[in-house]
């Protein structure tokens with residue numbers, strides 16, 4: 001049985017490790033977090049993701065997966081470590097990829113296959129990873145194989161998408177691409193398309209940039225419609241009846257580990273881009289837009305308190321990385337608001353989290369940031385007696401506004417605030 005050593009047991013690395021470990025591979029996962037290693041070695045999942053717990057338990061019970069702080073020799077190495085943006089410089093922080101490559105170089109043997117999955121700027125494999133691996137004395141394409149295999153799975157549906165989505169694999173050479181295709185075909189049921197290293201990296205970044213730019217466009221539409229008294233949600237629904245139009249949804253801003261920085265990775269090798277940066281700026285400005293909408297909704301109230309419903313960066317996940325909720329809370333505090341937050345998905349956050357009832361006690365406005373499914377079951381009648389003033393600002397057009405209005409709430413929606421006195 002072939003052995004895989006995978007670096008990074010996070011949102012992508014652990015599901016990937018589990019999928020391989022439930023096929024004909026034995027897997028060792030390497031991570032820098034001791035708590036993650038302890039959990040995986042107990043067969044318990046360090047974060048929430050539908051279906052992952054069962055996969056991990058099965059692989060663990062069959063002795064096919066274990067975790068360690070240290071790399072070891074293997075037939076296949078996979079790099080799935082985080083690649084955050086360094087906030088001071090606005091440049092990709094590739095430290096973890098660098099360290100993983102150095103770790104691999106120490107154990108690399110003739111015939112090994114090395115796969116990079118982490119999202120990186122387009123020429124990282126060629127300019128950074130290969131030179132580090134070749135410090136081993138082995139040559140890419142001669143002694144070892146190398147491929148870039150970006151993932152496309154969406155958190156909250158990761159397992160399903162890892163299995164069913166099509167996949168693009170970029171090989172250092174044909175043989176590297178074909179070997180990687182064989183490997184992933186052990187669990188991928190979608191098509192697997194082969195290309196070269198740089199094209200595969202470009203494709204990954206283009207996908208997330210496309211989404212970020214389209215969300216920015218939807219956000220800009222929302223800002224325009226607010227000014228002219230049109231409901232953006234109705235307008236988008238109607239525009240999307242055009243066979244070649246698919247406008248995204250406006251919201252409180254873009255969060256998560258991917259869309260907030262991947263588009264900027266594309267800019268590292270050019271000074272010639274305008275729309276990508278502009279889209280990032282538009283999406284980053286949405287928390288300020290949310291705050292000004294709250295200001296309008298509850299102007300005149302002294303010592304205002306607002307309740308943030310939903311901290312996670314998107315629905316039905318416990319992930320708060322780059323969440324727009326954090327920026328909205330900080331802006332609101334700086335503007336003199338008392339802020340209480342509630343999120344049934346999230347365990348740890350840099351602000352205290354309250355139960356739904358506590359978060360609404362004496363509040364002047366509920367601000368829905370995350371459209372968690374469970375929020376659709378909130379009974380507004382039950383909350384109305386707890387609130388000091390009954391206001392709701394829905395940044396996702398998610399709740400049943402008629403129901404909330406019936407319970408006495410004044411409801412405003414992003415992209416439709418002109419219907420203020422509904």
Ligand code: SAJ
Pocket residue numbers: 119151152153154155207208211215248249250251252253254255256257258259313314315
């Ligand atoms: N959002 C909007 N409006 C929309 C869609 C999303 O405001 O119409 C917001 C979300 O609320 C969230 C942010 O954008 O804050 C990002 O969420 P998302 O669901 O668009 O994407 P991620 O970051 O969870 O996952 C993306 C996916 N990329 C694409 O859909 C092109 C996923 O397939 C990738 O695998 C993932 O990035 C990644 O790891 O790169």
